[in-house]
Ligand SMILES: C=C(OP(=O)(O)O)C(=O)O
């Protein structure tokens with residue numbers, strides 16, 4: 001092993017995320033002086049089966065930092081950053097729990113990312129190239145969350161995310177720039193309809209007008225697409241994040257109560273009225289069967305599991321068996337290491353489940369997931385509105401990759 005890839009030191013420190021909360025950044029340094037960092041993002045609408053985030057009582061992450069500086073630093077010193085599997089297995093062993101509750105999923109994912117980035121740097125190649133090798137060919141389709149509700153916004157909308165999907169374009173940049181036109185049109189429409197400029201944004205940079213009903217939000221988004229001249233090229237998606245409006249067998253939405261079976265019709269009716277290509281977490285995180293019923297009804301919609309699977313192969317296996325979804329969210333911090341994330345993606349791909357590499361609602365400006373999405377050749381990347389630095393850093397990184405390496409846009413192949 002060369003000095004440029006042999007770990008000399010691992011240190012953690014606290015930085016800020018996009019909600020102004022503290023999060024952990026881990027920095028790895030090799031004997032050859034190569035060094036890079038990894039950040040832990042943070043969710044607000046988390047699945048209950050996610051890796052546990054280690055947080056102090058006051059919301060800080062000083063205990064996580066202490067663990068990195070002592071336990072993790074001691075265990076990984078002299079390891080080769082090029083041996084990601086050995087690093088991640090050691091992190092798993094140090095923790096020893098099923099949900100990373102001992103040393104924290106935030107400490108493990110920040111370390112795992114820092115090690116991978118340092119490895120790529122030690123070889124002097126791009127992160128996405130290190131992950132994907134020479135076969136890397138496509139840029140993913142962005143899922144842009146331009147209108148926010150649920151736990152990410154201060155309005156009364158129960159659906160968490162109203163998404164635009166710029167599918168039929170020749171390049172990632174064209175797709176993204178068309179999306180910004182629609183995003184701006186949406187702001188104009190809100191001003192026109194409600195006589196006031198609602199400057200409030202949700203956690204992921206989408207507008208958050210004071211609406212209550214799903215159809216009002218869908219009307220706005222669909223009108224913005226049509227008025228921008230992109231009907232037939234740009235589709236609609238939603239992340240219902242429905243565990244957050246589900247209680248004791250009842251979904252409460254649009255001022256009414258729905259049984260789980262009634263919710264099947266609720267979504268099917270919306271998919272009849274609007275060009276809904278993508279629907280994430282339509283049912284609560286335990287209802288694998290109703291996901292399957294809905295997916296079998298909606299042939300043209302990619303029903304997707306996020307809280308349902310939490311990037312965990314055990315739950316994805318169950319979803320595959322039951323034919324619950326044709327898509328899955330991939331959030332590395334839900335599981336806690338990159339090696340586990342790669343295993344998860346492999347299982348999904350083997351079963352023709354579409355991959356959506358995703359940010360969290362609490363992000364830093366690091367663009368690592370853009371490289372991850374390109375490296376694993378995901379179908380989609382979901383990283384918020386085309387506004388606000390912690391979201392644009394990911395989109396701008398893909399623009400850079402497209403420009404410098406001539407990758408093709410995946411859109412029309414979907
Ligand atoms: C990104 C999401 O939200 P959070 O990070 O709050 O879980 C999501 O639910 O897809």
Ligand SMILES: [Mg+2]
Nearest residue numbers: 239241280306
């Ligand atoms: Mg989600």
